[in-house]
Amino acid sequence: MALGSNAINLALMPGDGIGVEVMDAAMGVLQKLARRHGLGLSTETLRAGAFAYRQDGTAMSEETFRRAEAADAILLGAMGWPGIRYPDGTEIAPQLDLRFRLGLYAGVRPIRAIPGVPLALAHPRAKEIDMVILRESTEGLFAARGRGEVIEDREARDTMVITRATTERLSRFAFRLAERRAAKLGRPQTVTLVDKANVFTSMAFMRKVFRDVAQEFPHVPSGEHYVDAMALDLVRRPWDFDVLPTENMFGDILSDLGAGLIGGMGYAPSADIGDTHAVFQPSHGTGPDIAGKGIANPTAMILSAALMLDWLGSRGAGQAWTDAAGELEAAVDGAFAAGLRSAEFGGVGTREVAQAVADRIP
Template identity: 60%
Template sequence: MIDAAVSQAGAPPLVFETHQAGAQHYAETGEALPAAALEACRTSDAILFGAMGWPDIRFPDGTEIIPQLDLRMEFGLFAGVRPIRWFPGLPKVLSDPRAEGIDFVLVREQTEGLFYARGRGEVLNDQEAYDTMQITRAGTERVTEFAFQLAAQRKRRGKAGTVTCVDKANVFSSMAFFRKVFDEIAAKHPELQKDYAYVDALALNMVKKPWTLDVLVTENMFGDILSDLAAGLIGGMGMAPSADIGDTHGLFQPAHGTAPDIAGKGVANPGAMFLSGAMMLDWLAVKHADQRLADAAGLIEAAVEHSLSTKIAVPMEYGGSANCAEMTRSVIGALGAVRKEVA
């Protein structure tokens, strides 16, 4: 799919290298993220990541095998970018016609927050358990700056240009500090708007009026929870792409997991992977100053939308009959049609 879009856009071909990691690999070898795979990620231009978890396969401490968390920490992938956009062909989860205008981005800080406690938690005498949240000035500054830069890009495309700080500053000192640093960064962007929302209120408004949202920035755990809720607004995780962005590396993956109940049946919706690939091409276009890669990303997004909106293929996830292979063929086939429309 990505190769086909790159070719049609006249961009230089991409070279893919596959490495094994994850829960199944851990069960077979005792390694969740082999050194060779880690080094390949380090030296690559970008990382396209597949789902790697498996609920029944766990480390001795009871936690799941999650190599993407190791990669986030190793490469400082501080900004988790979760775009949520409804377009024709997706289920109308909300009855309000304004829900067709859902188009916002959740930016999740990914190197600290409550996830900082991973591997550091304590269980005392089988009676008490503690996990510590970490909020640093440096971490909050860079993710907030990223969110404002993203809002500026969206404003140039006609969006609101508003960044909402999602926190629980009324209860936790760490969250009050997060908001304080947010305000300091916001002051550097007077051309953009800032807003605030407590995470519980934001969850409510995300369901009641998601079309009013633009860019949201939040702590790691809050973002983890809200991103799944957000995906539900457009029909589910099958259309939820994501990017993990750092200063030098980028990792792109569908936000859904491995779905053991349908593993091996070939019925999964590949839409989130296609859209994650488009996000990767957009990021590479900036990194290498090559507009053709951005054009390829646009072709993928348009082909996915064309395939769904014309009902050429409707994923089983949305009550249709198209399996993974059929959806893939449909979207690849739509590339030519959307290219002619763009031309």
């Protein structure tokens, strides 16, 4: 999808719970930014999620999927609800369906210390945390979704799938991301594959393919780390890591750990990117315990919108979109550096956080 000068068509999928609240807050900021930079932006709100399933019998209709597929980008709030499940007991998660059906293999999970946001680690270098966990999002252990089996009520089996084609794409994405980050940050970036190659054949295969691709990028430092050791080192020395490609389940777990280091899930944006489509959403869930209280932190949603703007700029929408992404991220940093506190830390609610960020945009 090469974008031209016409208006960008954005599919909004607020979803459930606090997804709706943070979407509304973030869109207010995004609309102000669009006016400032003259961004042609049209939006369409699409219904999907757990409550859609309870009411309509489908979590995401085929018509909704086709409209989302036709959009230039998809901005998603959060989906799922504890009391609403499929008959087999699994979660209502149309966001996973989007990843599989649109081929969104690169789950980009930035983990960055935001100036002024309280951090979990007391070490003075914690403020230097700035990495990307790159979660492969279409296979790995998640390939078993809907395909697991229970045998005679005595055992259950799920299968992990690692393919050369997807691992090559993920690895190249990681190295190219490291190149872009090195240019932006002014320092070399290391790509570190996170696996369990000492135990699983599939992981040893993933490491082999990763090393094959690494030879195409001899100027980018690279290496490997076992997932258990990485869990330890993300607590001991997270400032030492840059780009971390990994299997789907490992990335799911490590990205939550990473979010805990920088203030919580309310500060953790994400993007699921494929060759032609992309979905942008906060890493957090629907927050049933705080939904409707007006205290959900919209920062991750706002930063996910910044990732979307940057991606659209890279796809041909124009430099104004890239500039707007940088300005939005800077507005978030500026607001928190100036003393803004979200509700997690005894501060203000959803709309107040969004307004403080919007106030930083001229």
